[in-house]
Amino acid sequence: MVGQDSLINRVKKTIKKYALLKPKSRILIGVSGGPDSICLLHILNQLKDEYKLQLFAFHLNHQLRGKESDEDEKFVKQFCQKLKIPCQIKRAKVRKYAKQKKLSLEQAAREVRYQLLEQTRKRLRCDGIALGHNANDNAETVILNLVRGTGLTGLCGIPPIRDRIIRPLLEIERDEIMQYLINNKLTYRVDKTNRNPKIPRNFIRTKIIPQLKKLNPRLIETISKLSNILRQEDSYLNGLTDNVIEQIRKERSKPGITLDNKLFLSYNLALRRRVLKSLLPTLGYDKIEQILKMSEEKTVGTIQLTKDLFARQEYDRIYLGKKVPIPINQAIPIPIGKSSLIKDMGIEIEVKLKSKIDLNSVKVDKNTEVFDYSELAPPFYLRYRRPGDRFIPFGGQEKKLKEVLIDDKIPRRVRLCLPLFCDTKGILWILGGRRSARAPITPKTKRFLLVRIKQWKDQTPRTV
Amino acid sequence: MVGQDSLINRVKKTIKKYALLKPKSRILIGVSGGPDSICLLHILNQLKDEYKLQLFAFHLNHQLRGKESDEDEKFVKQFCQKLKIPCQIKRAKVRKYAKQKKLSLEQAAREVRYQLLEQTRKRLRCDGIALGHNANDNAETVILNLVRGTGLTGLCGIPPIRDRIIRPLLEIERDEIMQYLINNKLTYRVDKTNRNPKIPRNFIRTKIIPQLKKLNPRLIETISKLSNILRQEDSYLNGLTDNVIEQIRKERSKPGITLDNKLFLSYNLALRRRVLKSLLPTLGYDKIEQILKMSEEKTVGTIQLTKDLFARQEYDRIYLGKKVPIPINQAIPIPIGKSSLIKDMGIEIEVKLKSKIDLNSVKVDKNTEVFDYSELAPPFYLRYRRPGDRFIPFGGQEKKLKEVLIDDKIPRRVRLCLPLFCDTKGILWILGGRRSARAPITPKTKRFLLVRIKQWKDQTPRTV
Known part of the structure; x- marks a missing residue:
C-alpha cells in the first residue's frame, strides 16, 4: 500500500x-x-x-x-x-x-x-x-x-x-x-x-x-x-506493417485493394498476417489464414470473406474488395459525331467519322482506334461482355472473347467490367486493349471511324 | 466432439x-x-x-x-x-x-x-x-x-x-x-x-x-x-533482434559484451528491449528498464544487475559483463634482454638494451617505445594503476594518471586493467597509449631501452 x-x-x-x-x-x-x-x-x-x-x-x-x-x-x-x-x-x-x-x-x-x-x-x-x-x-x-x-x-x-x-x-x-x-x-x-x-x-x-x-x-x-x-512491440510491428502495405499495394485498384503477391510473399509471415488484418480489420482468424494459404500456394480463386467482402487471386495479384451489383447488361448506343459520357461505366468516349485522315497525326494509342467505316454495321454500342462473345483479334484467328482476355492476362474482375465497343455485327474494340481484325484501314479506305476514350475512371468490379 | x-x-x-x-x-x-x-x-x-x-x-x-x-x-x-x-x-x-x-x-x-x-x-x-x-x-x-x-x-x-x-x-x-x-x-x-x-x-x-x-x-x-x-510474431522479432545484436556488438570485448550506444539508440525501443533481454535472459523487467533508461539518457555510470553482472555506460558504449576479482596489485618484474609472458595480464613484452639504434628502422608504433637508458631507474616492472599514480605525458605537464586516461577517453573498465610499464621512479609507458616525458631520446643518447609488446590478449575487466 x-x-x-x-x-x-x-x-x-x-x-x-x-x-x-x-x-x-x-x-x-x-x-x-x-x-x-x-x-x-x-x-x-x-x-x-x-x-x-x-x-x-x-x-x-x-x-x-x-x-x-x-x-x-x-x-x-x-x-x-x-x-x-x-x-x-x-x-x-x-x-x-x-x-x-x-x-x-x-x-x-x-x-x-x-x-x-x-x-x-x-x-x-x-x-x-x-x-x-x-x-x-x-x-x-x-x-x-x-x-x-x-x-x-x-x-x-x-x-x-x-x-x-x-x-x-x-x-x-x-x-x-x-x-x-x-x-x-x-x-x-x-x-x-x-x-x-x-x-x-x-x-x-x-x-x-x-x-x-x-x-x-x-x-x-x-x-x-x-x-x-x-x-511497444505491437506499435513497432504496426509501423513495419504500414511500410509493407505501402510497398505492396498496387495503384489503380479503388475501391478495393490489389496486392502484388510476389512482393507480399517476400515478407515474413507475421507481417503478412498483420497486413491482412490491417486492411481487413473485422476479419477473424480463420479467414485471414485462408487468404494467407491462398497467397502461399498461389492458388487462382476467390474466397468469400463476408457477405460483401471477397479475396481473389489471379496473375500474381490478390484483390481484396467488395462484391457489388452485376454489371449492366444492356448495350449503350454511341452516336457518331460527339462525346458520350456513360456514367455507369465511368467512361467518356468520342466517335467521329472522317473522310480524310492523316494517320501519322492521329496518335493511335491505347485510347484510340480507327476503322474502315464501309466495313462496319452501325449503330455502335458500348457494352460489357456476354457469355458466348467471340472475337477476331487483329492479326489473329477468331476465338472466344474469354480466351483472348485470359491470353492477355486480364484479371477476372477486370474482364467482367471491361467496356467493349461494338457494331451490330459484333465486338470491334476491347477498350484499352486489342481491336478486331474487322474493318482494317487500307489504301482504299475512304471513310474513317475514329474512336477515342476521352476519360476512363477505374471502375468498381461488378461481380466475382 | x-x-x-x-x-x-x-x-x-x-x-x-x-x-x-x-x-x-x-x-x-x-x-x-x-x-x-x-x-x-x-x-x-x-x-x-x-x-x-x-x-x-x-x-x-x-x-x-x-x-x-x-x-x-x-x-x-x-x-x-x-x-x-x-x-x-x-x-x-x-x-x-x-x-x-x-x-x-x-x-x-x-x-x-x-x-x-x-x-x-x-x-x-x-x-x-x-x-x-x-x-x-x-x-x-x-x-x-x-x-x-x-x-x-x-x-x-x-x-x-x-x-x-x-x-x-x-x-x-x-x-x-x-x-x-x-x-x-x-x-x-x-x-x-x-x-x-x-x-x-x-x-x-x-x-x-x-x-x-x-x-x-x-x-x-x-x-x-x-x-x-x-x-510467428515472436520469432520474427527474434530474427530482427539477432540482426541488431550483430550490428551493435563491438569487437574485442570478451568476456563481456560491449554495445555501441549511438547505434543501439538508433533502433526502435521494442528491439532495444529485446536485445538486452536476449543478451541477459535471466534479467527481470525493472533491470532491463534501468539499462534502457541509462542508454537513453546517456548517463555515465554503472548498474548492478545481479550479484555478478553489471551494466556500465561510458563514451558511447555500454558494457554488459561480469564482475571479476580485483586486479592483481603487485608489480611484475620485467628483466632486460628477453621476452616475458605475464599470463594474468594476457601480455607478452620484450625489453632490450641497445647501444646503437637506427631510429628509422625501429617502427615506433602503439606496440613499441624507446627510452634513454641513462635516465632510467631499473629494475623495470609491469603493473596495473594504483590510487595516486601520477604521470608526465610526453610533451605535457604532470597530472594524475586518472586524468590523463579520462582525457584520452579510455573507458573505466579498461583503465582498471591497463598494464603500465614502470621503473622504480614511476610510470614510463601506458601500454598501447602515451609514454612518459621522462628519458626522451636525444642526440646524446647512448644506450637505448627498447620496449615492445609482442602479444596482448584482450583482458577481463577486473572490476567496476
Whole structure:
C-alpha cells in the first residue's frame, strides 16, 4: 500500500514516462463520481499549478439507474464546485441508443460517453481528455481479450495515451486509489452494476483475478509491465506493417485493394498476417489464414470473406474488395459525331467519322482506334461482355472473347467490367486493349471511324 | 466432439502445417501412460505406414509414487508390446535431483525427463522426439505465464516444434483425446498428482479454465490460435533482434559484451528491449528498464544487475559483463634482454638494451617505445594503476594518471586493467597509449631501452 505523496509521485512518473501532459494544457476530465475519477480529479487539481493546467470536468448522466444516476450527477457537481473546477453535465438516452445500434448497454454507454467527451473537448478547446482507468482496469481488459480471442494488440490492454485521451492513473492499482481516498477523506459514488457478474468484465474482476492473485499476489503490476512491453512491440510491428502495405499495394485498384503477391510473399509471415488484418480489420482468424494459404500456394480463386467482402487471386495479384451489383447488361448506343459520357461505366468516349485522315497525326494509342467505316454495321454500342462473345483479334484467328482476355492476362474482375465497343455485327474494340481484325484501314479506305476514350475512371468490379 | 477419423485427420493437418514429420523418420515417443501419450502412440502407430515411420517408445519411471509408478511402467510396456513398438524404460531418482539442484519436484522431473529423452534419442539414432502435449496444455501454459509474468515469448505457449521435439497433438483438445480413447477402447493410467491444486498448473486447469470457459466455451481453441499468431510474431522479432545484436556488438570485448550506444539508440525501443533481454535472459523487467533508461539518457555510470553482472555506460558504449576479482596489485618484474609472458595480464613484452639504434628502422608504433637508458631507474616492472599514480605525458605537464586516461577517453573498465610499464621512479609507458616525458631520446643518447609488446590478449575487466 502506498501513501498519498507517493501516489502523486507515481502518477507524475506515469505522466513523464508517456509524455501525457504538456505544460499549459487545457484538460477535460471525465468524472463518473466513482473512486477512480474522484482520485484523478483530486490529483490533477493538486498538479494544476506545477503543470500550469486549466482543468474542466465532464459528467455524463447515463440515466440508466434512475434516482441513483441523478444523485451521481449532483455529487460530481458539488465536488467540482468545491475544487472550483467548471463542470459540464450531459444527459444521454443510452437505452435508446443501444436499441438503435443493437449494442449491449455497456457498449452503448461507452460509445455515447466517448462521443460526448470529444464534442465537449472541442467546444471547450481542450487539448486532452483525462480518464481514470487504473492498472486493474488494464489487467481486466488484457484477460478479457485473452479469453475472447485477440492477437497481440488486444493483450496490450488500455493505452496510456491515444489521440486526445490520457490515462494518468493507468499504472496505479485500485487498492492504492482506495487508500488515497481514505487518506484524503474523499467520498465517492458506488455503481452497483459494477458488481453484476453477468457483465464479463465484472466476472473477471470479482471471480477470476482474486483467484489468480493466489498464484501471484502482484498480478496487476505484472500485467501492467507486460502491457507496456507488448504495446511497444505491437506499435513497432504496426509501423513495419504500414511500410509493407505501402510497398505492396498496387495503384489503380479503388475501391478495393490489389496486392502484388510476389512482393507480399517476400515478407515474413507475421507481417503478412498483420497486413491482412490491417486492411481487413473485422476479419477473424480463420479467414485471414485462408487468404494467407491462398497467397502461399498461389492458388487462382476467390474466397468469400463476408457477405460483401471477397479475396481473389489471379496473375500474381490478390484483390481484396467488395462484391457489388452485376454489371449492366444492356448495350449503350454511341452516336457518331460527339462525346458520350456513360456514367455507369465511368467512361467518356468520342466517335467521329472522317473522310480524310492523316494517320501519322492521329496518335493511335491505347485510347484510340480507327476503322474502315464501309466495313462496319452501325449503330455502335458500348457494352460489357456476354457469355458466348467471340472475337477476331487483329492479326489473329477468331476465338472466344474469354480466351483472348485470359491470353492477355486480364484479371477476372477486370474482364467482367471491361467496356467493349461494338457494331451490330459484333465486338470491334476491347477498350484499352486489342481491336478486331474487322474493318482494317487500307489504301482504299475512304471513310474513317475514329474512336477515342476521352476519360476512363477505374471502375468498381461488378461481380466475382 | 470429434470422432476418430476426424481426429487423425486433424493431427495430420498439424503435422503438415508445422512440417513436424519427414517421411522415413525414426521417432521416439515419450509415453507416460496417461491419456495424451497413449492417444499419441496409437495415432502415430496408425500413421506409421503412410509416413514410413520407425517408432520407438520411451517411458521414464520417476519413482515418485511408489507402487503406482511401477504399475504405470508395466502398463506402458504391455501397451507397446501389443503395438509391437520397442519400448525403452528408464528410472530416475527425481527427488534426489530436485534436492541437488534446488528445484520443485515437477521442475526436476521435467529436466530429468528431457535429458533422458534426448540421450535415448541419440542412442537410438532417432530423428525426433514426439510428445503428447495438447491444446489444453498450451492454454494452461499461456495463462500460467501471463500470471507469473512474461513478455511476448511466454504468451506463445508450447511450440509445436522445437529442435528435435515435435508435438502432433498440440492443436487437439483434451476432450477430443478422451473421446478418441473411448472410441478406440483404449485404457490409460491416471496420475493423481495432476489433481493437486497446489501445483499452479493444476490450479489453472481445474479452477481457472472452467470459469473462463463460461465467458468463452471455445477458450482452448481461441488461445491455440492466439499462440499461433504470437509465435510467428515472436520469432520474427527474434530474427530482427539477432540482426541488431550483430550490428551493435563491438569487437574485442570478451568476456563481456560491449554495445555501441549511438547505434543501439538508433533502433526502435521494442528491439532495444529485446536485445538486452536476449543478451541477459535471466534479467527481470525493472533491470532491463534501468539499462534502457541509462542508454537513453546517456548517463555515465554503472548498474548492478545481479550479484555478478553489471551494466556500465561510458563514451558511447555500454558494457554488459561480469564482475571479476580485483586486479592483481603487485608489480611484475620485467628483466632486460628477453621476452616475458605475464599470463594474468594476457601480455607478452620484450625489453632490450641497445647501444646503437637506427631510429628509422625501429617502427615506433602503439606496440613499441624507446627510452634513454641513462635516465632510467631499473629494475623495470609491469603493473596495473594504483590510487595516486601520477604521470608526465610526453610533451605535457604532470597530472594524475586518472586524468590523463579520462582525457584520452579510455573507458573505466579498461583503465582498471591497463598494464603500465614502470621503473622504480614511476610510470614510463601506458601500454598501447602515451609514454612518459621522462628519458626522451636525444642526440646524446647512448644506450637505448627498447620496449615492445609482442602479444596482448584482450583482458577481463577486473572490476567496476
